[in-house]
Amino acid sequence: MDDSRDDPLQAVRGALAVAWGLSPRAQFSPLGNGLINRTLLMRDEDGRQRVLQCLNANVFPDPAMVMRNCRAVTSHLGRERAAGRYAYSVLELVPTLAGESALVLPDGTWWRMYDHVPDTHTCDAADDPAMTRAAARAFAAFAAALAGLPAGSIGEVIPEFHDPVSRFRSYQTARQADRAGRVAECVAECESADRFAGLLPQWQALIRRGLPSRITHNDCKLNNLLFDDRGEATCVVDLDTVMPGSLLFDFGDMARTMLSPVPEDSVDLAEVRVRRDHFAALAAGYVEGCGNLLTPLEREHLVFGARLVTGVIALRFLADHLDGDRYFRITHPAHNLERARNQWALFAALDRDAGALQSLVPAG
Numbered sequence: 550m551d552d553s554r555d556d557p558l559q560a561v562r563g564a565l566a567v568a569w570g571l572s573p574r575a576q577f578s579p580l581g582n583g584l585i586n587r588t589l590l591m592r593d594e595d596g597r598q599r600v601l602q603c604l605n606a607n608v609f610p611d612p613a614m615v616m617r618n619c620r621a622v623t624s625h626l627g628r629e630r631a632a633g634r635y636a637y638s639v640l641e642l643v644p645t646l647a648g649e650s651a652l653v654l655p656d657g658t659w660w661r662m663y664d665h666v667p668d669t670h671t672c673d674a675a676d677d678p679a680m681t682r683a684a685a686r687a688f689a690a691f692a693a694a695l696a697g698l699p700a701g702s703i704g705e706v707i708p709e710f711h712d713p714v715s716r717f718r719s720y721q722t723a724r725q726a727d728r729a730g731r732v733a734e735c736v737a738e739c740e741s742a743d744r745f746a747g748l749l750p751q752w753q754a755l756i757r758r759g760l761p762s763r764i765t766h767n768d769c770k771l772n773n774l775l776f777d778d779r780g781e782a783t784c785v786v787d788l789d790t791v792m793p794g795s796l797l798f799d800f801g802d803m804a805r806t807m808l809s810p811v812p813e814d815s816v817d818l819a820e821v822r823v824r825r826d827h828f829a830a831l832a833a834g835y836v837e838g839c840g841n842l843l844t845p846l847e848r849e850h851l852v853f854g855a856r857l858v859t860g861v862i863a864l865r866f867l868a869d870h871l872d873g874d875r876y877f878r879i880t881h882p883a884h885n886l887e888r889a890r891n892q893w894a895l896f897a898a899l900d901r902d903a904g905a906l907q908s909l910v911p912a913g
């Protein structure tokens with residue numbers, strides 16, 4: 550971003566510089582492909598690089614809770630790493646000069662800074678099964694390391710975030726309201742949503758059978774993991790949705806972003822498919838990384854988790870399209886519909902292959 554008059558940071562640049570002791574010539578450029586928060590790479594004159602984020606207050610109604618969770622997670626993982634029990638890098642929050650973990654500006658926006666992990670990059674689709682396996686191991690190790698966090702130390706930042714029943718209800722509400730007048734052009738996508746509802750009784754049965762609630766990441770997309778220049782998984786990022794959840798949610802988000810050869814918004818639906826070699830790698834890496842965390846009930850339902858989460862995100866993209874695009878960042882008016890179509894295509898492919906895929910999950 551330059552210093553021109555349309556600099557989108559102009560209004561806040563001075564306050565950020567004062568809060569974190571940056572030079573007036575610090576440069577900011579957009580970073581990553583996140584759909585919710587605004588993320589910038591900050592380069593200061595002395596060569597320092599940091600990641601600056603503005604929390605999306607529409608999505609996170611209690612930013613103070615988000616920051617408490619982030620502090621609890623990063624300090625716990627830091628201790629696990631120091632004790633040799635966690636092999637990955639840990640994000641480090643950079644406090645303001647006043648010692649606060651976030652800066653709250655008079656306009657109500659929340660800003661926070663992380664150290665930049667040097668020589669790393671993100672990927673939107675997995676090139677080869679070795680990458681999928683490494684990613685699964687890293688996200689699994691993350692959940693396993695968080696198992697030691699005392700219950701109650703992490704708040705629920707977005708209630709019912711992955712809850713399929715509540716997500717289906719919200720989709721129905723959006724369809725009924727038809728705020729953007731788009732329902733008529735989404736008939737096929739709404740039919741897919743109705744088919745998804747067939748999974749809900751099975752989900753409810755799993756809860757009754759004692760599916761464990763754990764501290765999970767809840768946004769295990771491939772691009773929430775940093776890779777180093779040799780292609781090794783290095784650091785789990787995007788900690789804002791770490792909260793009580795199910796391992797099936799984490800496995801599901803990995804599946805939906807690593808099994809298909811194309812990103813979640815690709816319009817080339819003929820390319821959307823489940824790569825079995827990637828599934829085998831995903832399951833092997835996940836079981837390996839979880840160690841003895843995974844119970845038989847969880848292990849036996851990993852493919853169910855993949856179907857469930859792929860369906861839930863398709864519902865969320867579709868509901869947002871029907872609602873007039875108020876939640877996810879889009880680049881063009883049909884973007885959320887394209888994402889929904891892509892994820893419904895993947896959902897159908899997972900449904901077709903479910904039995905064969907589950908048989909590829911190692912015994913652990």
Ligand code: GN1
Pocket residue numbers: 582583584585586608767768770773787790813862
């Ligand atoms: C959002 O912020 P980002 O892009 O990492 C979303 C996830 C979705 C994802 C879809 C808080 O994640 O739940 O799966 O987009 N995060 C939130 O790409 O809603």
Ligand code: MG
Pocket residue numbers: 582583584772773787
């Ligand atoms: Mg992200």
